[in-house]
Amino acid sequence: MTRLPLLDDDTIDAFLDGEPVPVQIRHLAEIRSLVDVVGDGPPPPASPVLARVLAGAPDAPTLVGAARPATRRRTRLARVAGVGIAVKLAVGVSAAAAGVMGAGAAGVLPETADKAVRHAIEIVSPIEFADTDPGVRRGDDLTGTSDDGPRHGAGDGIGTTDRRDDGPGRSSGDDRPGDRDGSDDDGERPTRDDDRPGDDDARRPGDDVPESERDDDDAGPPPAGTGPADGGASGAVTTTPAPAPDGRATPGAEAPRTAP
Amino acid sequence: MTRRDRFNGEFDSVLRAAQTGAPWALERIFTALAPVVEGYLRVQGAAEPEDLTSEVFLAVLRNLGSFDGDEPGFRSWVFTIAHRRLLDARRRAMRRPRSAPLDDLADMPMLDDVEDLVDRRLAVERVRTLCEQLRPDQRDVLLLRLLGRLTVDEVAAALDKTPGSVKALQRRGLQGLARIVERESAPL
Numbered sequence: 324m325t326r327l328p329l330l331d332d333d334t335i336d337a338f339l340d341g342e343p344v345p346v347q348i349r350h351l352a353e354i355r356s357l358v359d360v361v362g363d364g365p366p367p368p369a370s371p372v373l374a375r376v377l378a379g380a381p382d383a384p385t386l387v388g389a390a391r392p393a394t395r396r397r398t399r400l401a402r403v404a405g406v407g408i409a410v411k412l413a414v415g416v417s418a419a420a421a422g423v424m425g426a427g428a429a430g431v432l433p434e435t436a437d438k439a440v441r442h443a444i445e446i447v448s449p450i451e452f453a454d455t456d457p458g459v460r461r462g463d464d465l466t467g468t469s470d471d472g473p474r475h476g477a478g479d480g481i482g483t484t485d486r487r488d489d490g491p492g493r494s495s496g497d498d499r500p501g502d503r504d505g506s507d508d509d510g511e512r513p514t515r516d517d518d519r520p521g522d523d524d525a526r527r528p529g530d531d532v533p534e535s536e537r538d539d540d541d542a543g544p545p546p547a548g549t550g551p552a553d554g555g556a557s558g559a560v561t562t563t564p565a566p567a568p569d570g571r572a573t574p575g576a577e578a579p580r581t582a583p
Numbered sequence: 584m585t586r587r588d589r590f591n592g593e594f595d596s597v598l599r600a601a602q603t604g605a606p607w608a609l610e611r612i613f614t615a616l617a618p619v620v621e622g623y624l625r626v627q628g629a630a631e632p633e634d635l636t637s638e639v640f641l642a643v644l645r646n647l648g649s650f651d652g653d654e655p656g657f658r659s660w661v662f663t664i665a666h667r668r669l670l671d672a673r674r675r676a677m678r679r680p681r682s683a684p685l686d687d688l689a690d691m692p693m694l695d696d697v698e699d700l701v702d703r704r705l706a707v708e709r710v711r712t713l714c715e716q717l718r719p720d721q722r723d724v725l726l727l728r729l730l731g732r733l734t735v736d737e738v739a740a741a742l743d744k745t746p747g748s749v750k751a752l753q754r755r756g757l758q759g760l761a762r763i764v765e766r767e768s769a770p771l
Contacts, residue, residue: 330754338757339728350764351757354713358729360706361626364699366617370637376644377613379606 662731721756
């Protein structure tokens with residue numbers, strides 16, 4: 324086998340122009356002639372659309388132009404497909420989380436999930452559902468089972484913080500503000516979620532009396548580290564006047580909170 | 584470089600007439616360049632080279648009004664479109680695999696001269712077999728240079744490469760082809 328010479332640009336140009344090539348690469352001349360044959364011959368049959376264009380049909384440009392949207396769709400799909408898998412995952416998770424948060428804020432999730440989502444929203448944002456939205460759902464709970472004696476202690480947990488505000492002495496020593504600020508995660512009150520009905524009691528002092536009494540039984544002592552300062556913060560939290568579903572004014576609920 | 588002119592020196596007048604929509608000029612453009620474009624697509628292994636050729640010329644004729652240049656430039660423009668359509672067709676084929684083998688040449692156009700038909704089939708098959716042994720980028724460069732008659736700069740623009748890399752690819756590709764053919768012709 325002969326050793327092939329190194330092809331320089333001049334040799335390549337000469338080859339491409341059809342000029343004689345060195346004997347060492349004479350086989351390339353065969354390829355060149357083959358390529359010439361490949362490029363010769365009659366044109367292939369035109370597609371129906373192209374045939375109309377070639378015939379100068381007046382509707383042909385419209386038909387040709389109609390193919391453009393598909394190309395744009397492909398371009399958009401290709402752009403999305405070109406995004407990395409991590410970005411796709413992040414977008415998907417973000418969309419799912421936003422959907423769950425939105426559903427939780429709208430109150431259309433099941434009770435248990437609703438509690439968790441609202442609690443999470445309260446922790447990561449300044450939104451506080453207990454004060455800003457007394458809402459139909461709360462009202463339902465209050466007028467339904469929440470305020471009943473048998474249901475007490477088995478509540479949903481959202482309102483635990485406000486529920487403690489029922490009792491004058493409790494509100495100041497409570498960890499309500501601490502709860503809202505995230506101190507509820509300290510594990511000191513594992514049954515915190517159990518006294519959600521009290522949440523509604525804060526807005527309806529009239530209902531609170533028996534509720535708070537019962538609440539004392541299962542609430543336990545206030546956690547260490549909480550004090551009057553917390554109570555003040557608690558009062559600040561509950562400044563939103565909101566009418567209770569039964570028509571009683573909310574401001575009445577704030578008096579016990581601010582009182583030490 | 585007279586081999587490059589498939590319009591017999593009449594490209595300017597043909598282009599002007601085609602840009603006004605004259606059917607004879609459109610037909611002239613198609614007749615002059617469609618065979619070599621189809622040959623390029625066929626050697627590149629396009630699944631449906633005839634349909635793809637029609638797609639290429641639909642795009643060419645649709646944008647004919649925006650072209651301004653000479654015959655080599657026009658040829659380069661047409662082959663750039665052809666190469667991009669080829670890449671699109673390959674992507675489509677990857678998403679929707681064909682059941683029929685891609686190397687089926689039974690759909691070659693019927694020529695009046697049977698000898699020409701056989702010669703062309705054999706040439707396509709031979710060039711394709713040789714080029715399949717090259718790297719894809721070497722194959723692209725060589726076929727655009729040999730079949731499309733594009734310059735190094737035109738190939739570089741069509742393939743989004745630098746002229747230097749195109750020169751290197753064509754050198755290695757030609758040496759590879761020469762080596763393959765020499766090895767085949769060597770006595771056992």
